[in-house]
Amino acid sequence: MLTMSLLAATMIVTPALRPRECASCGAYAGPNAFRVLDPYLRQVDIWPEFYAATCRFEVSRGAFVTLNRASCAAEVTYRGPNR
Numbered sequence: 064m065l066t067m068s069l070l071a072a073t074m075i076v077t078p079a080l081r082p083r084e085c086a087s088c089g090a091y092a093g094p095n096a097f098r099v100l101d102p103y104l105r106q107v108d109i110w111p112e113f114y115a116a117t118c119r120f121e122v123s124r125g126a127f128v129t130l131n132r133a134s135c136a137a138e139v140t141y142r143g144p145n146r
Contacts, residue, residue, distance in 0.1 A: 083121075085110050094137035095130065098122050115139050 101123035118135035
């Protein structure tokens with residue numbers, strides 16, 4: 064239970080890191096890359112939007128899915144400042 068509380072607190076405080084247009088970020092190759100349907104979002108320095116507070120992940124321009132806890136946590140880690 065403590066782990067889930069810490070995860071939730073981290074996701075609420077964590078902003079949407081690495082915006083869509085992220086110069087020198089390279090192509091998005093995160094843990095949810097298989098969900099991305101739009102070729103536009105697979106370009107170099109163009110990343111799908113992700114909102115850590117709600118776990119919403121963009122799969123095509125304007126279309127989002129809500130990630131489960133494990134996928135959301137993996138995305139937060141991937142986009143974190145240590146990357």
